[in-house]
Amino acid sequence: MKRLGVGFVGTGWVVNTYHAKAWRGVRHADITAICDLEEERAKTTAALCRELGVGNPKVYRDVSEMAKDPKVDAIWITVPNYARIPVVKAITEEVTQGRAELVGLVCEKPLGRNVKEARLMLEMVEKASMLHGYLENQVFMPSLVKGKEILWKRGANIAGRPYLARCSEEHGGPHTAWFWDASRQGGGALNDMLCHSIEAARFLLTAPNEEKEALIPRAVSAEIASLKWSSRPKYVERLREMTKGEIDYSKKPAEDMGRASIVYETKEGLLVLSELSTSWSFVPGERVYLELLGPEYYMQIDSLNPEMKIFFSREIKGPSGEDLVEKQAAEQGFMPVLPDETSTYGYTEEHRHMVESFLNGKMPRETWKDGVFVVELLMACYMAAEKNKKLSFPPARLEDFVPKVAQGTWNPKDIIKATFE
Numbered sequence: 001m002k003r004l005g006v007g008f009v010g011t012g013w014v015v016n017t018y019h020a021k022a023w024r025g026v027r028h029a030d031i032t033a034i035c036d037l038e039e040e041r042a043k044t045t046a047a048l049c050r051e052l053g054v055g056n057p058k059v060y061r062d063v064s065e066m067a068k069d070p071k072v073d074a075i076w077i078t079v080p081n082y083a084r085i086p087v088v089k090a091i092t093e094e095v096t097q098g099r100a101e102l103v104g105l106v107c108e109k110p111l112g113r114n115v116k117e118a119r120l121m122l123e124m125v126e127k128a129s130m131l132h133g134y135l136e137n138q139v140f141m142p143s144l145v146k147g148k149e150i151l152w153k154r155g156a157n158i159a160g161r162p163y164l165a166r167c168s169e170e171h172g173g174p175h176t177a178w179f180w181d182a183s184r185q186g187g188g189a190l191n192d193m194l195c196h197s198i199e200a201a202r203f204l205l206t207a208p209n210e211e212k213e214a215l216i217p218r219a220v221s222a223e224i225a226s227l228k229w230s231s232r233p234k235y236v237e238r239l240r241e242m243t244k245g246e247i248d249y250s251k252k253p254a255e256d257m258g259r260a261s262i263v264y265e266t267k268e269g270l271l272v273l274s275e276l277s278t279s280w281s282f283v284p285g286e287r288v289y290l291e292l293l294g295p296e297y298y299m300q301i302d303s304l305n306p307e308m309k310i311f312f313s314r315e316i317k318g319p320s321g322e323d324l325v326e327k328q329a330a331e332q333g334f335m336p337v338l339p340d341e342t343s344t345y346g347y348t349e350e351h352r353h354m355v356e357s358f359l360n361g362k363m364p365r366e367t368w369k370d371g372v373f374v375v376e377l378l379m380a381c382y383m384a385a386e387k388n389k390k391l392s393f394p395p396a397r398l399e400d401f402v403p404k405v406a407q408g409t410w411n412p413k414d415i416i417k418a419t420f421e
Helices: 013-025 039-052 063-067 081-096 115-127 142-159 189-205 233-242 347-359 368-387 412-416
Strands: 004-009 029-035 058-060 074-077 104-108 131-135 164-170 216-225 257-265 271-279 287-294 297-302 308-312 333-337
Touching: 004 063, 004 347, 013 029, 013 039, 013 347, 029 039, 029 063, 029 347, 039 058, 058 063, 063 074, 063 081, 074 081, 081 104, 081 115, 115 131, 115 368, 131 347, 131 368, 142 189, 142 287, 142 297, 164 189, 189 257, 189 271, 189 287, 189 368, 216 368, 216 412, 257 368
Parallel strands: 004 029, 004 074, 029 058, 074 104, 104 131, 164 271
Antiparallel strands: 164 287, 216 257, 257 271, 287 297, 308 333
């Protein structure tokens, strides 16, 4: 069977922590190229790939040159949110001009910082007639996939379809400064992580034999707040120190907490609900918490309740790290351990699926159309939060909407303003 040569553009934290390591579970594909504006960063990631045995990638600083490499059949886009449009423009230009032969592109979540950007990304890849995959790892989590299979087969077939999905992801805050910068990232915690919860909930609420489009969003309500990182001087200063003075939430804050409710209508005319929440102010470490409720059944997934936990007394002291769970905040006490986070969070399965889809000339089950859909709902959430009211979906002027958070004009105290319209 032919092997797929994959080039990565962007060598940030998620690539070195999850994507490269997840590739150990991917068959019929090698990481053949790494591109980054900073050559030393690219060399570091290339060395990691060789150490892991997932490829012997060539290093590039120019994505246009990497696209023309005959050993690169597809490109995984993992650059920061603000850099994705020029990267995709450069790649698709090489393809449409006949200088590069690529099967497809894969892009990390979210697809764009707003609806206009996301739609432009989709337009460019479709114009180049390429396959496209959207990296939403949570819908590939083995526990989520298995849980959905069992509940729909054993529960929904007898008692009726589920009516409520509750999905949450939370941790203590991002690793890299640009994530904290709402103008570069597109928002705060809601934009960064509610994209996961939106798609995980839709996945759970959609029947195995249904198209995702069968679930139609009808109404959206949301709320955003800054509970820790801009409201408390101690943590404003800590964030400033963590980012070497780059981020100052006393001047331009972003939300560190967000929650939303999305009402969907099924093809039978039933209304089902997704309740979503996210946070950058959850101290214990990365937690994915998922629930699905139906007439006579229930499912729960809690990533911080794994099969293994360890205990260290006060006598055990050492350097801090993240060897137990992503973004852990303690080294003593009774603590959960995730032996293989790349598998738990769905990274291995998502890459395996993307590779197999491209090798078979098929669109993956998560495409850039899904990425656009998620961004549309994210922006509707921000709009609802700003208006402090429930909105019909899609609301007017969604394509041109840019959240106040991203514009740098958001006031965290807006949360207490009542709307009397």
